[in-house]
Amino acid sequence: MLTERRAQLLSLIIGEYVDTATPVGSDAIVRRFELPFSSATIRNEMARLEEEGYVSHPHTSAGRVPSDKGYRYYVEALMQERDLPNEVKQTIRHQFHQAGREEDEWVHLAAAVLARAVENAAVVTVPRTTESRLKRLELVGIQDNASLLVLVLQQARVKQQVLIFPEAIEQDDLTAITNHLNSAFRNLTAGEISRSSAQLTQMEWHVANAVRDIMQASDRGGFDEAYLEGVRNVMQKPEFATSDKMLNLLDVLEQRNLTRLIPFREISADGVTVMIGAENEEDVMREYSIVVSPYGVPGGITGAVAVVGPTRMHYPRTISTVRFVSELMSEMLATYYDEGGG
């Protein structure tokens, strides 16, 4: 445990470093905060903080830089998460209500709003149910032997695919197939459709297989689909003066394999999780922190909201913004797609 004074000092160092991005020296901090001690005292305290691993020293005669451990301690014990100002909340809420009612649009918007608010990159995944149920299917003729298969799944998820039939087929037949399958499969999961004992014609089988495949693909999908915004914000930060680091980050973020990067699986069931620097599994993320929160209905439809930026980030602001946006997304989902209606 740190003494009260050292903890305070750590907090000041982090605050200053987050602002200026330059290692903070004893003299600078005493003058900036008009501390009732001399810089020599602070130097001693800093030396202790360094011994214990909370800050580090880029080189002999430079100021101190917080370490991952320092940030961790700060996040857990020192910082106070203050609620977002009401104007900010209102502004964000307003943007959401202005947006259309398409779920993808919200997700995109959430990423954009978040990226702007915290001046870092934001990732928001499309929400998923654990296992989707079929609400309705529709076949629309395109050509003699091809039609568009549209599935409406539980929670207003829509999937589409062009379906080729082995032989030409009439609109009347399409309608008949549609009606039959709709009554046979309504509210079933992919697994239940597979095991269904409904009597089906050959053509119906063809369609049913496609339906099952699409639903399985959707279930397997997990968190794959995600919106990414604000990469530029991260690259603008002074720690990325070298173009090498930019390329590395871009590399990681551009291939949309965000799932591998962000520990969606490990995030606590409710509330915000913070992963700092080397706490991240991936090597490339050593210099970044991730602030992530799930949203949606626990056990039902869920997604995740995350911010990615350098470890030197404004944690209280980021955490409370992530929290607010995830709550807002939950709220939106609950309003329009609640479990009962699904």
Added chain:
Amino acid sequence: MLTERRAQLLSLIIGEYVDTATPVGSDAIVRRFELPFSSATIRNEMARLEEEGYVSHPHTSAGRVPSDKGYRYYVEALMQERDLPNEVKQTIRHQFHQAGREEDEWVHLAAAVLARAVENAAVVTVPRTTESRLKRLELVGIQDNASLLVLVLQQARVKQQVLIFPEAIEQDDLTAITNHLNSAFRNLTAGEISRSSAQLTQMEWHVANAVRDIMQASDRGGFDEAYLEGVRNVMQKPEFATSDKMLNLLDVLEQRNLTRLIPFREISADGVTVMIGAENEEDVMREYSIVVSPYGVPGGITGAVAVVGPTRMHYPRTISTVRFVSELMSEMLATYYDEGGG
């Protein structure tokens, strides 16, 4: 007009510069291509090329760099566009046939494939009809007073939106509305729906308005929706050693306002258009070239395929790849969504 020899020389300079990204000197080029002249002769010719504006001089004692005019002459008169090797074509084709049958997936894939093949950024827009027609609509209940409105438009375009009703509504009523509107509006455009004289109940009006709004929004959309891939490729190029330029480019590309950037309106009705450096309208694009081609059925459903990279790009390869991918996209669209079936 350039003399034969100067034209050849320009071609060599461009070839060399595209490869090495360093200004090319007289000596270097003589040795590299074992020219039957001395470097002094080449120096004289280079001086003439510079006088006429085809190449320029970063500073007194540096080699020559092609100017926009030089590239333009090269593209028009010197280079020979050779067809893509058959293996490459096959590989690309294969990837498309492996992909699903969702149109968006193709567009995304086209951008990814193109970016990889030409090692630059690629932009591919989602294809649009000039005016969409309604094929079918569907209402799926979500809650007492809310349902999901799904529209299937001509050319297998699917749109969805949550629709809130002023009062609670039964599933039977939804079905009745759906049936009535489907028969009244089948194959109509947004404008025709507005002017329709069909007798509608209040609820039906509510739905019809939403349908019209969605269709209008879709028509207005123009080229807005686009997939962007391979920004990293561009940033990796040596001309982007400074992080400033990276940020500028990222700035432009991240806000998906690609329409403003790429002259979709001006591209010739068929074939590939090349915009070099300052020929682009936007200031930020001064150092970039754009190679763009429309695809789809002229007058009907169309989109565009484009490559964005530094002016120093491999034009023959880029042009033939853009051409091939746009042809492939046209082919895919024709196969699955031809006008007759739409």
Added chain:
DNA sequence: GTTAGCACTCTGACTGTGAGAGTGCTAATT
């Protein structure tokens, strides 16, 4: 426990230097 003082260290900006690459011109050569 705190502080003043001081020697020491490292960075970053600036300067100077020399090799290397390239040019442009002139005079000689084919």
Added chain:
DNA sequence: AATTAGCACTCTCACAGTCAGAGTGCTAAC
């Protein structure tokens, strides 16, 4: 008349040296 060798000149780039500034760690005094 076209080509080429030769040469002085220019500019860049990498490298080393210098110096002010910021910061540290230690010691001795308060």
